[in-house]
Amino acid sequence: MPELTFKNLSKSFGSHVVIDAFNATIEDGEFLVLLGPSGCGKSTLLRMIAGLSEITSGELLFDGDRANDWHPRQRGVAFVFQSYALYPHMTVRANIAFPLVMDAFKKWYHLPIVNAVARRRLMKSPDIAARTENIARQLELDSLLDRRPASLSGGQRQRVALARALVRNPSLYLLDEPLSNLDAKLRTQMRSEISALHHKVGKTFVYVTHDQVEAMTMATRIIVMNKGEVQQIDTPEGIYNNPANTFVARFVGAPPMNLVPVTRKGRRLATSNAQAWNHDGELPDGERLIFGVRPEKLQFLAWGQGRMPAQVAVVERLGAETVIGCRLVSDEHGGTTNLVENDLVFVRISGNPRTKINEQCSLDYHAEDVVWFDAHTQTRIPVRAAAPALV
């Protein structure tokens, strides 16, 4: 299994820089997720690993060997495309067996007529037939082997694409948003299946997605990207609890982390609307800060019981839990506080409380749950003994 190393890897299309000086290492057997919004360069990075896109500058190392100019077949990778890219004119059996047939193909087999005969004979060879049927059985495709992709459902097609990737037993699996075309229920099911598959085969998976739920549930490590730059490389817990900057804080989590710009004077924090309260924990240096707290870490209290007076603006009942969007107010008749990106502070509470819109309330928090960011650089300022972000 190869260890992948990226050294100042860059990709440009003309003057447009898609990926800028990417540095990272992907270790054996890990499930690495490239997470980021559309157009951030994550698929381009995956294609460069596969050898489908040229590398503009920098180095890509497979087990320490420079692989920039290697042909895709030299890299020994399997690629699952977003659209699955199955061969529509071939049966499921032929689709799955195709990589094995190609590995056994000789140059003169490409001659007309010889080609068709050779392919048919190779497909029926005991080794290829057994491996095809074995992988089809594992992915519950054995009853569909003689059907064509057009007659399969989205989930079945997705499984055929996975089977085609698995059958060659490659050392590295590259998956480009393979679940994005599935409905929500099937996506959840396939998420578990892919995770189980990773545990079973024990190979390295590099998985591209813009869906943070997929990233958080499947990854052993996540690389968060934005505009071609790495924002953070960490475990899912690290990304969630200690985001490296405000972009990661807002990109990961639903609802995202609440970010309130505050001005610090001693232990007192003041918002843009003159709302102020005393912070009881450690505070970073600096006057202009961004106060960050996850929705589930905020306490939703009655008016006057918490340090942050608020007014309910949105109530989203999700069944087992409720997400309440509040406006921070300086007093009962005061204006609202401006936050980063939107004006609502979200609180996630369990159960289904009888909260109404425009109800007066207050919010509070524990000091150890707060993440601090520099208002100017937007990067996290560590104030307690937490694992530093790897950026």
Next chain:
Amino acid sequence: MTSTIALSIFRYVLIVALVAFAGFPIYWMASTALSANSELYSTGQVPWPQLQKLPELISAMAGVPIGRWLFNTFLIACGTTVLSLLLGSLAGYALSRFRFRGRGLVGFLLFMTQVVPEALILVPLYAMFITLGLLNNLMGLVLANVGFSLPVAAFILKSAMDSIPYEIEESAIIDNCPRFGILSMIVLPLIMPSVAAAAVIAFFAGWNEFLFASTFLMDRSLWPTSVGLASFIGQYETPLSAVMGAALLFSVPAIVFFLLIQRQIVAGLTAGAVKG
């Protein structure tokens, strides 16, 4: 209910009328072939085929090497089709998939071959064929025909290839399939209707070829049927029944070829017309 039946009857009558209109020339060809030459030039033609004239027709055609001419026509048509598809698929693939300097110019030059009339390049081509030793040679005629049908085939195939998602090819690259294999095993099977359409165009270009054949082929034994048919026309007499008999024989293989792949052609010609 009554109006539905009336509409249905009208529809059938219309279809029969159109089929009769389209098929009448073939019927008339058969009818003329099975008529006496004397009737055709004097008393007028009997409007139905006279089967008793069949031995006369056979004896009239025995003097001409119609079998040889049909074989030559078949060789020219098949050669033109195979070469046009082979080179056209390579050219179409290159134009569809590769970004190279002068790509637009290549496309323009291919298009230009369709604008230049055949008669215009007849003399230069004749001079070239003398130099290359291709005069009075079926291979030379095939090459001349390919020059005209190849660009059409290349454009038809290029357009079809443009509609194939590139991810399918990338998937094949990952699966260790070489570039030529991608074309032959993935791309061409996916655009089979367009390949059939290009094949029909190339085949009929070769089958109906007359101008180059009558200019470049001197030996009677090398003539295709089109030139052979024209040779029936004499200064004082034209054996019309023999001409029509030969024309009928000339039409049959072409009709059979068309019927064999007509389903594919219709799909190919309408491909991309409706968003799928």
